Amino acid sequence: MEPTARIARTIATEIAARPEQVDAAVKLLDGGATVPFVARYRKEVTGGLDDTQLRTLSDRLDYLRELEARRETILGSIKEQGKLTDDLAKSIAGAETKAQLEDIYLPYKPKRRTKAMIARENGLEPLAEAILADRQADPEALAASYLSDAVPTVKDALNGARDIIAERLTEDAELLGTLREHMQKEAVLSAKVIDGKEAEGAKFSDYFAHAEAWSKVPSHRALAMLRAQKEGIVTLDIAPPDPEQVEAMVAARLGARGQGAGDAWLRKIAGWTWRVKLSLSMMVDLMGDLRARAQDEAIAVFARNLKDLLFAAPAGNRPTLGLDPGIRTGVKAAVVDATGKLVATDTLYPFQPKNDLRGAQQTILRLIAQHGVELIAIGNGTASRETERMVGEALKFLPKGVTPPTKVVVSEAGASVYSASELAAREFPDLDVSLRGAVSIARRLQDPLAELVKIEPRSIGVGQYQHDVDQHRLSKSLEAVIEDVVNAVGVDLNTASAPLLAHVSGLGPGLAEAVVSHRDLNGAFRSRKDLLKVSRLGPRAFEQCAGFLRIRDGAEPLDASAVHPEAYDVARKIVSACGRDIRQIMGHEGALKGLRAEQFVDDRFGLPTVRDILGELEKPGRDPRPSFQTASFADGVEEITDLKPGMVLEGTVTNVAAFGAFVDIGVHQDGLVHVSQLADRFVKDPHEVVKTGQVVKVTVVEVDVPRKRIGLTMRKDGGASAREDRQARGPAKDRGPAPKRNAKPQQKSDTGGALGAALRDAMRSR
Structure with a gap:
């Protein structure tokens, strides 16, 4: 299958679309179109892909193109070596991730001179083959026939054979895949404090002797442990709960199941290969996967919070x-x-x-x-x-x-x-x-949106471990959020600042400055067409930006709407069918009653566009943000010492993390509603229930004045279940020792239960 077709098929599966939709979107994006423009004004071309699907498509497109480029490089390298077979080519073509590709390429990858290479040069590969071929023979007896000046002893010969077999195992793509899959399901992540670092790393005390299943580590905890490791407070390890089971898996790859002397020797080699070679590479791989997974989740949390904040209700144009x-x-x-x-x-x-x-x-x-x-x-x-x-x-x-x-x-x-x-x-x-x-x-x-776009997103304070994630990926994700929100809301061309205009589809900082300079010199824009008079703003940029810019009370009424200039003729046909002036129709519900969208479809514009135009004529330039409201803080509650368990208060959500939501209730310290206290049902993702800027009612569950921690609940029972949970757990000292390395992971139980643990996580993340 051609790389382009393979990419289209893969992305189509991931975003629940058809490959031809993906192909159409890719052509538009490659041609310079932005995601907001394609999502809003090219629905007919893409079959209605929305901005979320297009963002995923854009992100995955970069990865998959890199994957295809690497695939071609690997194929070329193996061809040059004269080692490419039909089966190998099929395996390379079937690899779905970069990790799988690299596993296949390992035996053919140019490398420095290894112990296995030296052993082969010393004529020991036939010894390795002989041991593998005759499992009943004594390896030491076989090795005696391979002694030379370079291999003076039987031990040296067997070590050479060991190095050759071990290298084969470490380059066995099928074995590596099996081990990686097993480790991803069963491995345990453990943390241990470095002696003498207890006082310096007190804020990481939860991880001084900690172990849990690698597959279930939440992002905030993973990033906390990785930060503790970076600061030299703890050491981290990822290992199977039963190393002997993994060693047996390696031995099985050699078929060492019998009772012969050769089988016994090969089982020892399998164990040695796991302990010395494979366990380290697997730990590095899984540590990288853990970091990537945690960063993905943290970046997603930051992006969702930023989107909620930017979509916050504006108080409006008031002094x-x-x-x-x-x-x-x-x-x-x-x-x-x-x-x-x-x-x-x-x-x-x-x-x-x-x-x-x-x-x-x-x-x-x-x-x-x-x-x-x-x-x-x-x-x-x-x-x-x-x-x-x-x-x-x-x-x-x-x-x-x-x-x-x-x-x-x-x-x-x-x-x-x-x-x-x-x-x-x-x-x-x-x-x-x-x-x-x-x-x-x-x-x-x-107007939160207009002002917050002037500030570096990472400084707005809605992230989780934002300084511990890949800063390039974080910036790219946040820029995409800002672009989507700005264009969804629309921008007043005659009042917007350059920083706000810079996020409009097709503009950017340079053209935004040019628009503002033109406005300062020539006065307010009277129509969208006047944009073409701006220096360096050509037809291509105009096509991308025009629909997202609004002109109130301008020469063209449609300029105040989200109708794109390219579709003005369709809008006028609709207006003409009503037999009334466009200004009498725009903004008046019911004025278009009885019109069918189908009657205005033509060769250029299909039903999606016509329906959007009808919606805009009814509510031109509508703002998707909610109505403005504020929280009413309780009288007499100004300090954390004024709080008492059981108090019912109103507050504003200031941040949402994977473990819960922070709420400003009118004192100096935000309170935390743990994810388990957000609703009277199971909540997997806090964003299902709350968003940044939302006004909520909460009940105080616990107050820790010395550490300035406030536990809140949004459950109807007022947090009774949380109090019962803490009482049932009892003191921490009664809960047994921390899990040992390589032990089965245990559910961590801390004073204060899940809420207490989340409060500690919150302090570290900030």
């Missing part, structure tokens, strides 16, 4: 006061108008050492009155609750009849990174760095 709390350095204040433009700044000192509470409150009231502030965004860092309380007291002094602004505590993660960035310096060259953070806090309440 907003942003407050970046601080104690000694003061509370930084910045007011932005409804469009996000900075209109005022100040610094308040309500806390020690100045204690100018009255002056701070008067300044807040003045800023509200002068700028018509409707929202107050308060950063959730140091002194956040004190600042919120101070603002609440200030709002009591507003004149009667004045609607008080809505105050919202927002995540300030990444605000300091943005403040010190080159982008912020260009945007606010004359503004103090500390005040730029207040601007960012205000804007991210108005």
